[in-house]
Amino acid sequence: MGRAFVYVILGGGVAAGYAALEFTNKGVSNGELCIISEEPVAPYERPALSKGFLLPEAPARLPAFHTCVGANEERLTPKWYKEHGIELILGTRVKSADVRRKTLLTAAGETISYKYLIIATGARALRLEEFGVSGSDAPNVCYLRDLADATRLVDVIQTSTGGNAVVIGGGYIGMECAASLVINKINVSMVFPEPHCMGRLFTPKIANYYEEFYKTKGVNFVKGTVLSSFVFDPEGKVTGVNLKDGTYLPADLVVVGIGIRPNTSLFEGQLTLEKGGIKVNSQLQTSNSSVYAVGDVASFPVKIFGETRRLEHVDAARKSARHAVAAIMEPDKTTDFDYLPFFYSRVFSLSWQFYGDNLGEVVYFGDFSGTSFGAYWVHKGQLVGSFLEGGSKEEYEAIAKVTRLKPVIEDLSELERQGLDFVVAL
């Protein structure tokens, strides 16, 4: 049993949705394209799951956040795919791939063949078991990667009002979920091994601002340690956690956000990998010319830095997906992917954006005791990265524009004196 398509997108997340939109812009014909996804719903904006989806009042629910609303584009509902002749093969896991034969085999036993394949399999959440801690399949221990996880988390939140939550991990999931739990009137302790939150991006000074803000909301930080074991009641529900430093924290709910692993396994031994992802060139093409990779799973050349990176952020997923489709459909017209890394988050009343790279010396500006401040990173005499909390639309656009230009910085103290005016004036 089998079906054949000209274009197959493997994975039905953010990148898949934006790729589908681009395929229609480029004139894909009825029946030529399919999306195969393990998830039972059409592609949606994953960022909503740790933000609007967790709100106690008027929470975001599908179909409101199907792609591509996150970039102010058309909202692609199941009806939209039908009207555009795009086959959605949902609730279907691909269990093996043969890039030489150009076929995928689903868990249901169907063989799907393609002329061009776009790998958009994203990533999976790392589990505590991978760090030697068992018990994370308990009913009140929650991970957050997909809609099923988020739905389960909401159920546990609703039975935990007024109770205690332990958030394991001080990265994006930890910070965004901790804020959502507080908004749901749950007492939160955050546990992570680093000396400050958001260790991959924030400096100690930036992290301190957010930690102090969280403390005013009642969040308790337990830093420099990790979980050693869960404590269970006779029904197998977690009632608390033991930490390596000897601390015990009671818990009605545990949220775990300890990083991800890209879903590359179907292609290991068939395609070249680099930096944990599937290596692609500046057209998002893998080591097999019929196969492209986009989003969290792709390691692509970041031209502005002159090196290959794998990014785990929604803007990169959206733009790499659109670029890959353009490269497939209009190869002669498509220039190299020239991407400026962009990360952001929104928690409580706070909102920040970051562009570029966090490398080199840091120059701070603005009011760290107020609501708007930022930082520039200067590496080898050039401005390579910019962070801004509490900016206006115009200010965010300005830091993005200037960071892309990598201006020469001769005098760090002058940059500090000018602060945000430096980018607004350029």
Ligand code: FAD
């Ligand atoms: P995904 O969106 O993860 O999609 C991958 C899809 O592939 C899934 O549907 C999966 O089921 C499917 N799949 C995988 N393997 C198979 C298989 N073998 N067979 C069939 N289907 C398969 N980034 C930001 O920049 N800002 C944010 O605010 C932000 N918030 C986030 C909040 C949460 C809760 C999470 C989890 C992530 C967030 N991110 C955010 C990161 C962002 O969502 C990801 O970078 C983005 O989703 C990556 O898109 P993708 O299409 O590569 O992968």
Ligand code: NAD
């Ligand atoms: P992350 O990489 O942002 O943070 C992982 C955190 O886990 C680290 O900060 C560290 O404190 C902690 N950690 C690592 N090992 C640990 C251990 N053994 N015990 C305890 N803590 C440990 O990953 P995440 O927060 O899990 O987020 C998952 C993915 O979702 C990432 O790709 C992230 O980019 C994405 N995401 C992005 C956003 C955003 O961009 N606004 C929001 C949510 C999720």
Ligand code: ISD
């Ligand atoms: O980029 C995003 C983001 O942060 C979201 O919450 O896309 C989603 C949409 O805005 C959800 O509606």
